[in-house]
Amino acid sequence: MRIRPSHRVPLGLILVSAGLYAEDAREIVRKSVELDQTNWVRMKDYTWTARSAERHLDSRGQVKSEDREAWETLIFDGQPYRRLLERHGAPLSPAEQRKEQEKLDKSVAKLQRETPDQKQHRLAEYEKDRRREREFLREIPDAYDLRLKEEKHVDGRAVWVIAGTPKPGYQARSRDAKALSKICGELWIDQRTYQWVRLEAETTDTISFVVFLARLNPGAKLVFEQARVNEDLWLPRRMLMRGTGRLGLIKKIAMEDEVDWSNYRKFQVDSRIVDSRE
Numbered sequence: 001m002r003i004r005p006s007h008r009v010p011l012g013l014i015l016v017s018a019g020l021y022a023e024d025a026r027e028i029v030r031k032s033v034e035l036d037q038t039n040w041v042r043m044k045d046y047t048w049t050a051r052s053a054e055r056h057l058d059s060r061g062q063v064k065s066e067d068r069e070a071w072e073t074l075i076f077d078g079q080p081y082r083r084l085l086e087r088h089g090a091p092l093s094p095a096e097q098r099k100e101q102e103k104l105d106k107s108v109a110k111l112q113r114e115t116p117d118q119k120q121h122r123l124a125e126y127e128k129d130r131r132r133e134r135e136f137l138r139e140i141p142d143a144y145d146l147r148l149k150e151e152k153h154v155d156g157r158a159v160w161v162i163a164g165t166p167k168p169g170y171q172a173r174s175r176d177a178k179a180l181s182k183i184c185g186e187l188w189i190d191q192r193t194y195q196w197v198r199l200e201a202e203t204t205d206t207i208s209f210v211v212f213l214a215r216l217n218p219g220a221k222l223v224f225e226q227a228r229v230n231e232d233l234w235l236p237r238r239m240l241m242r243g244t245g246r247l248g249l250i251k252k253i254a255m256e257d258e259v260d261w262s263n264y265r266k267f268q269v270d271s272r273i274v275d276s277r278e
Contacts, residue, residue: 023144024210028194029146037134038133044075045266047265050261051069071087136174136177136180147162162188184201184204186200195228202219225238
């Protein structure tokens with residue numbers, strides 16, 4: 001079909017528009033990553049409850065065993081403490097509850113014996129470790145070719161769905177960011193707040209974890225969801241990871257891990273550490 005002159009669009013305009021479109025997707029992701037960094041810092045001021053399910057799968061991908069736990073994360077003198085609530089899908093027995101309380105008492109007593117210098121050093125190290133855990137995500141806008149795939153609505157809120165594929169030849173600036181070259185996926189980003197609503201990722205190559213002597217095979221999938229805690233803060237709501245791999249040199253694994261977070265509560269700075277023996 002012949003295009004009439006009045007309908008022609010200059011090639012230069014098409015190229016400029018395409019460039020702006022790509023830049024928009026990159027800028028949206030950049031803003032969302034910076035907000036995620038802020039959320040991660042502020043999360044240390046909250047307590048929450050979490051439930052996990054670890055499922056082992058057979059060769060057909062069917063669940064052959066499952067282990068469930070629940071715990072509460074508390075804040076004591078700036079330090080998070082994880083108190084177990086359920087083991088193997090059942091509430092703790094009275095004896096197990098006493099053991100958990102004894103562990104809590106020991107942790108509290110240790111904090112109370114700290115000198116001011118020891119406390120300052122502990123909190124500084126804790127903050128440095130927390131920031132390092134997610135610092136590699138800042139490389140996402142540079143490490144990926146990003147495109148605005150579509151728009152959707154989640155819980156009545158408009159979101160952008162942005163697809164990302166690793167840039168060939170990208171040189172990661174940090175050790176943790178090296179794995180990004182083996183992962184592709186989508187980010188669902190709230191259009192009003194630029195917060196992450198959902199992340200879907202899939203491994204495209206084998207990823208090794210030296211610390212755990214483990215390898216994750218290509219095709220492993222991750223779904224991560226966040227929820228709004230207040231107007232400007234979004235925190236984790238659900239994580240689901242499913243894949244196959246190997247532990248050590250021999251043991252093959254096929255697993256599905258799911259974690260749900262809930263009941264976020266702002267920690268009050270003026271709260272006092274209380275030893276149960278007082």
